Amino acid sequence: MPDGGHGFGQGFPALVLNADFRPLSYFPLSIWAWQDAVKAVFLDRVSVLSEYECEVHSPRVTMRLPSVIALKEFIPAARRPAFTRFNVFLRDSFECQYCGHEKPAQELTFDHVIPRSRGGRTTWENVVAACGPCNLRKGSKLPREIHMHPRQVPRQPTSWELQENGRHFPPNHLHESWRDYLYWDSELEN
Numbered sequence: 001m002p003d004g005g006h007g008f009g010q011g012f013p014a015l016v017l018n019a020d021f022r023p024l025s026y027f028p029l030s031i032w033a034w035q036d037a038v039k040a041v042f043l044d045r046v047s048v049l050s051e052y053e054c055e056v057h058s059p060r061v062t063m064r065l066p067s068v069i070a071l072k073e074f075i076p077a078a079r080r081p082a083f084t085r086f087n088v089f090l091r092d093s094f095e096c097q098y099c100g101h102e103k104p105a106q107e108l109t110f111d112h113v114i115p116r117s118r119g120g121r122t123t124w125e126n127v128v129a130a131c132g133p134c135n136l137r138k139g140s141k142l143p144r145e146i147h148m149h150p151r152q153v154p155r156q157p158t159s160w161e162l163q164e165n166g167r168h169f170p171p172n173h174l175h176e177s178w179r180d181y182l183y184w185d186s187e188l189e190n
Protein backbone atom coordinates (compact mmCIF):
# COMPACT_ATOMS: atom_id res chain seq x y z
CA MET A 1 0.00 0.00 0.00
CA PRO A 2 1.35 3.47 -0.78
CA ASP A 3 2.20 5.80 2.11
CA GLY A 4 0.49 9.11 2.44
CA GLY A 5 -1.86 8.63 -0.48
CA HIS A 6 -5.23 10.25 -0.67
CA GLY A 7 -6.97 7.33 -2.27
CA PHE A 8 -5.76 3.81 -2.72
CA GLY A 9 -6.19 2.50 -6.20
CA GLN A 10 -7.30 5.84 -7.58
CA GLY A 11 -4.17 7.80 -6.69
CA PHE A 12 -0.72 7.78 -8.25
CA PRO A 13 -1.53 6.87 -11.81
CA ALA A 14 1.39 6.43 -14.18
CA LEU A 15 1.56 8.09 -17.57
CA VAL A 16 2.40 5.37 -20.10
CA LEU A 17 4.64 6.18 -23.03
CA ASN A 18 5.33 4.04 -26.04
CA ALA A 19 8.91 2.97 -26.73
CA ASP A 20 9.34 6.18 -28.77
CA PHE A 21 8.52 8.19 -25.61
CA ARG A 22 5.27 9.57 -26.92
CA PRO A 23 2.15 8.78 -24.94
CA LEU A 24 0.73 5.44 -25.96
CA SER A 25 -2.43 7.40 -26.68
CA TYR A 26 -3.57 10.95 -26.13
CA PHE A 27 -7.27 10.41 -26.09
CA PRO A 28 -7.92 8.89 -23.75
CA LEU A 29 -4.55 9.69 -22.25
CA SER A 30 -2.72 6.43 -21.59
CA ILE A 31 -2.67 6.09 -17.82
CA TRP A 32 -2.29 3.00 -15.70
CA ALA A 33 -3.21 2.45 -12.08
CA TRP A 34 -0.12 2.25 -9.87
CA GLN A 35 -0.70 -1.46 -9.33
CA ASP A 36 -0.42 -2.16 -13.07
CA ALA A 37 2.57 0.12 -13.41
CA VAL A 38 4.42 -1.62 -10.57
CA LYS A 39 3.61 -5.02 -12.01
CA ALA A 40 4.99 -3.97 -15.42
CA VAL A 41 8.19 -2.74 -13.75
CA PHE A 42 8.70 -6.09 -12.06
CA LEU A 43 8.03 -7.92 -15.31
CA ASP A 44 10.70 -5.71 -16.89
CA ARG A 45 8.31 -4.51 -19.59
CA VAL A 46 8.77 -0.81 -18.90
CA SER A 47 11.44 1.67 -17.91
CA VAL A 48 10.69 4.14 -15.15
CA LEU A 49 11.30 7.73 -16.21
CA SER A 50 9.88 9.55 -13.24
CA GLU A 51 8.63 8.67 -9.78
CA TYR A 52 6.30 9.92 -7.09
CA GLU A 53 7.59 10.58 -3.58
CA CYS A 54 5.32 7.87 -2.32
CA GLU A 55 6.64 4.34 -1.79
CA VAL A 56 5.20 0.85 -1.83
CA HIS A 57 6.52 -1.93 0.34
CA SER A 58 6.49 -5.63 -0.14
CA PRO A 59 8.20 -8.02 2.28
CA ARG A 60 11.43 -7.79 0.27
CA VAL A 61 11.33 -4.62 -1.76
CA THR A 62 10.62 -0.95 -1.26
CA MET A 63 10.06 1.12 -4.35
CA ARG A 64 8.81 4.55 -5.21
CA LEU A 65 5.71 4.56 -7.35
CA PRO A 66 6.42 5.34 -10.99
CA SER A 67 4.72 8.46 -12.36
CA VAL A 68 5.98 8.09 -15.94
CA ILE A 69 6.89 4.80 -17.57
CA ALA A 70 7.89 3.85 -21.10
CA LEU A 71 7.25 0.52 -22.77
CA LYS A 72 10.40 -1.33 -23.77
CA GLU A 73 8.75 -2.74 -26.85
CA PHE A 74 7.16 -0.41 -29.37
CA ILE A 75 3.44 -0.91 -29.97
CA PRO A 76 2.37 0.33 -33.41
CA ALA A 77 -0.86 2.30 -33.48
CA ALA A 78 -3.82 0.50 -34.96
CA ARG A 79 -4.02 1.50 -38.59
CA ARG A 80 -7.75 1.92 -38.76
CA PRO A 81 -9.15 3.82 -35.80
CA ALA A 82 -12.37 2.59 -34.24
CA PHE A 83 -15.55 4.31 -35.32
CA THR A 84 -16.60 5.66 -31.94
CA ARG A 85 -18.45 8.77 -30.84
CA PHE A 86 -15.34 10.12 -29.27
CA ASN A 87 -13.18 9.54 -32.32
CA VAL A 88 -15.69 11.39 -34.49
CA PHE A 89 -15.40 14.39 -32.15
CA LEU A 90 -11.66 14.08 -32.21
CA ARG A 91 -11.54 13.90 -36.00
CA ASP A 92 -13.65 17.07 -36.11
CA SER A 93 -11.48 18.71 -33.40
CA PHE A 94 -14.54 19.18 -31.18
CA GLU A 95 -15.86 21.78 -33.60
CA CYS A 96 -19.40 21.89 -34.86
CA GLN A 97 -19.01 21.12 -38.55
CA TYR A 98 -21.72 23.63 -39.45
CA CYS A 99 -21.03 26.80 -37.42
CA GLY A 100 -17.39 25.99 -36.65
CA HIS A 101 -17.61 26.62 -32.91
CA GLU A 102 -15.45 24.52 -30.64
CA LYS A 103 -17.46 22.87 -27.85
CA PRO A 104 -16.84 20.53 -24.94
CA ALA A 105 -17.85 16.97 -25.79
CA GLN A 106 -20.97 17.12 -23.63
CA GLU A 107 -22.31 20.01 -25.73
CA LEU A 108 -21.75 18.27 -29.04
CA THR A 109 -24.12 15.95 -30.84
CA PHE A 110 -23.84 13.82 -33.95
CA ASP A 111 -25.43 14.82 -37.18
CA HIS A 112 -26.08 12.48 -40.05
CA VAL A 113 -25.20 14.58 -43.11
CA ILE A 114 -27.70 12.57 -45.11
CA PRO A 115 -30.38 11.98 -42.48
CA ARG A 116 -31.16 8.44 -41.49
CA SER A 117 -34.76 9.03 -42.52
CA ARG A 118 -33.44 9.72 -46.03
CA GLY A 119 -31.31 6.59 -46.16
CA GLY A 120 -28.12 8.02 -44.60
CA ARG A 121 -25.90 5.50 -42.85
CA THR A 122 -23.97 5.74 -39.61
CA THR A 123 -20.43 5.78 -41.01
CA TRP A 124 -17.31 7.91 -40.93
CA GLU A 125 -18.44 9.40 -44.25
CA ASN A 126 -21.88 10.45 -43.06
CA VAL A 127 -21.56 11.44 -39.39
CA VAL A 128 -20.15 14.76 -38.17
CA ALA A 129 -19.92 16.63 -34.89
CA ALA A 130 -22.59 19.31 -34.57
CA CYS A 131 -23.67 21.65 -31.78
CA GLY A 132 -27.24 21.28 -30.53
CA PRO A 133 -28.68 24.35 -32.27
CA CYS A 134 -27.14 23.44 -35.64
CA ASN A 135 -28.29 19.86 -35.35
CA LEU A 136 -31.79 21.03 -34.55
CA ARG A 137 -31.79 23.49 -37.41
CA LYS A 138 -30.62 20.93 -39.91
CA GLY A 139 -33.17 18.37 -38.73
CA SER A 140 -34.00 15.81 -41.40
CA LYS A 141 -33.02 18.01 -44.34
CA LEU A 142 -30.37 17.26 -46.91
CA PRO A 143 -27.40 19.68 -46.89
CA ARG A 144 -28.43 21.29 -50.17
CA GLU A 145 -32.02 21.72 -49.06
CA ILE A 146 -31.08 23.90 -46.10
CA HIS A 147 -27.67 25.08 -47.35
CA MET A 148 -25.80 23.54 -44.46
CA HIS A 149 -22.69 21.72 -45.62
CA PRO A 150 -20.04 20.26 -43.30
CA ARG A 151 -16.90 22.37 -43.27
CA GLN A 152 -14.83 19.32 -44.09
CA VAL A 153 -15.99 16.40 -46.15
CA PRO A 154 -16.30 13.64 -43.54
CA ARG A 155 -14.11 10.59 -44.03
CA GLN A 156 -12.31 7.95 -42.06
CA PRO A 157 -9.27 9.50 -40.35
CA THR A 158 -5.97 7.73 -39.87
CA SER A 159 -4.79 6.90 -36.35
CA TRP A 160 -2.02 9.40 -36.88
CA GLU A 161 -4.50 12.18 -37.63
CA LEU A 162 -6.45 11.39 -34.48
CA GLN A 163 -3.27 11.38 -32.42
CA GLU A 164 -2.28 14.74 -33.84
CA ASN A 165 -5.69 16.21 -33.06
CA GLY A 166 -5.56 14.72 -29.57
CA ARG A 167 -2.32 16.51 -28.82
CA HIS A 168 -4.19 19.80 -28.85
CA PHE A 169 -6.55 18.69 -26.11
CA PRO A 170 -4.50 17.82 -23.05
CA PRO A 171 -6.47 16.78 -19.99
CA ASN A 172 -6.92 19.28 -17.22
CA HIS A 173 -5.24 17.54 -14.37
CA LEU A 174 -1.70 16.51 -15.00
CA HIS A 175 0.95 15.39 -12.62
CA GLU A 176 3.83 17.78 -13.11
CA SER A 177 6.26 15.02 -14.09
CA TRP A 178 4.04 14.24 -17.07
CA ARG A 179 4.37 17.64 -18.64
CA ASP A 180 7.71 17.02 -20.24
CA TYR A 181 6.29 14.12 -22.13
CA LEU A 182 3.12 15.82 -23.22
CA TYR A 183 4.14 19.32 -24.18
CA TRP A 184 7.58 18.90 -25.61
CA ASP A 185 6.68 19.96 -29.12
CA SER A 186 4.35 22.80 -28.26
CA GLU A 187 6.80 24.28 -25.77
CA LEU A 188 9.56 24.19 -28.33
CA GLU A 189 7.37 25.87 -30.87
CA ASN A 190 6.26 28.69 -28.58
Ligand SMILES: [Zn+2]
Pocket residue numbers: 096097098099100101130131132133134135
Ligand atom coordinates in the same frame (compact mmCIF):
# COMPACT_ATOMS: atom_id res chain seq x y z
ZN1 LIG B 1 -23.09 24.67 -34.71
